[in-house]
Amino acid sequence: MGRKSFEPNATLLNRLILLLVCLGSCGLVYVFLNVITRSGSVSELRIGSTLDLVGENVVGGCCRGVENLELWGSAVKWGSDFKFNTSEGCCNACKSMCTGKDGPCLCDSWVFCGNRQACGSKFGECWLKKQKDSLAPERQEEAPHGETIHWTSGLIFGKGEGIIGLETEHGTLHIKLFPDCAPHTVAYILELLPMRHCAGCQFYRAESRGQSWDSEGNHIKNAGFGPPFALIQGTLEAQGTPFNKLPLEDCPILRRGSVALIGPGPEFFISLADHSEWKQEYTVFGSVLPEDMNVAEKIAALPTLPDVWNNVNVTVLEKPVPFLFRRINKSSQD
Template identity: 30%
Template sequence: MIGVLSMMLMVVVHRKANCQDPLVTNISDLRGLLTTLQTWEAQHADHPAQAGLRRVATELETVLVAQSTSPPPPVAVPAAASSTAEAERASLRSLAVGGTQCFVAQNAEFWGEPVVWGPDHHTHDAAECCAACRAHQLAAARGGLDAGPNSTACNTWVFCGDKDRCGPHYRECWLKHQQPIPPPDVRAASSGSNGKSMWTSGVVYDNDAVWIQQYDGRSTLTLHFEMGDVVVKLLPDLAPASVRELRRMAALLALEGTGCDGCKLYRSEVNFLVQGVIRHPGAYVATPRRPNPPQKKMMERGLACWAGGMGGPDWFVNLIDQSGFGDDHLCWGKIDDMSLLDAIVKLPTKPKAKPNEMTFLAKELRFNMTLS
């Protein structure tokens, strides 16, 4: 397979190198291809086709060098990221989606034992500083620091990104260690600046268990719509893994403060159900349908369950007592006050081509979630 692929790539690269107009318009794509080829070459050093991969990579490298005098096309920057603050927020969000929660506190300088000193350690923005702290943790876990895996690793970072206010400290990234590390909602207590500092600080936790533990006892999930609130009593006895992930997602939303990107209701069926989806970057509530404790065979009015016999992220609220679903659906919450759901069923819906088609709301209803 590798040999055939190397021959095909050789033909493509050869044609690129010998065409009348040698300008390669997708330089960045070819550079990515070169990186992939070099990775394959290293991974398959003993494969008979390894020499072919090397020839393809060499010729591709030659093409790229020949075009190096032509700058690559400019990268389109979204208008929302034009300011430094918006660009930094986007970077921090990317880290969150990648699994590194930074728990940022603006205008605060966190205390702690310095493990990397800022004057000798500069980063482009706060997100990069947060990533540096996480990289320091991983280096310690691999035994890459002087004292090995048990050495002091970064769990707190401090960055100065305001050029006018920071002066000589501009772009300094301090990596620090706090013991004990504070939970997210009280992390500002470790700051001595009362919210007026020129610094931006954050905490990076080793794993979710450290910061999610404080939410374990919270049993109410409130869905906030423009029309009002829906209060859901969580049912960990029926769906322990789903309740855990919903708690984690609500905690993440509270820390981000941006609202849920993909939480909405989109379907309503009179005397049946209201259906929607719970989805947000960096938080994935879908859990396996089984194994889980046996579900209620008589599905009560007000039960919130995952749709389609699956484990999410699509979900529904049952509007009537019925036994038709049996044990098929994993239910994770119970709504006692159904007045808002009853009002939603009466909202306008989209026309249907056939009577037996699903009924979709004319306007989807978005919501945010909080724990209590």
């Protein structure tokens, strides 16, 4: 009787030991395979390790580019022997050449060939480049013999780079552009930059922070969320220049100073407060430097008139505020 009760326990113990051994072996195999599949190549594994040392501005950030675009410029890394499986890997490799948080960067543009069929032997090539002028990058306008350009390219702006001036009669708003998060929108802004006059570009709506947000843009507990809605709104459409709708790009939570596109544009706004209550549906293509937010606040304090848009109470400027874009000398921002 005792033996019969003992044998199942011994068998169970043996089976348990065997199960633990199998699970341990499977775990080791999983870890090994996971490392291989995630690394993709020796280059990507090396770059990933480097990125961890660069800072939060690089790791986990955006890494977008524009398809069917080939940027030229002086190569700092030749793509013939530097390859990745994705454009994100190529972009991060460029970011890893920035020293410290937000640059300066030895690489400000990247070019990746990601169409396996069209690229052929060039598939995966990642060219890291440095432009003579990062605000006016060199580009291949069209492929030879009228062929389609199969490359994807992007820009990286380090410290003191990619800052433009939005000049108004009330002061200049210095805006840091985010080409790695909103490459199509930033490309459009760079097209406007050479214009001496941006006729039609103006702010026409102004909403103060009211009693809902403090001077730092923090929402006051138990306060409403507007109106007023803590923003200044305008248009980026220049008269005489055709505007093509822009795609939806990176839409993070809006912070004080965020410069965001409304839908496909050309309407945009500058947020005067943190707006975590709004859905993440606006392309954020830049941010006003903190020291210039007083200019935005000055515009928000101008005389306004009440209006109703889609059953929402808003305030529009009695007199719209025109603006134009200005290049900013990099040395003045260092």
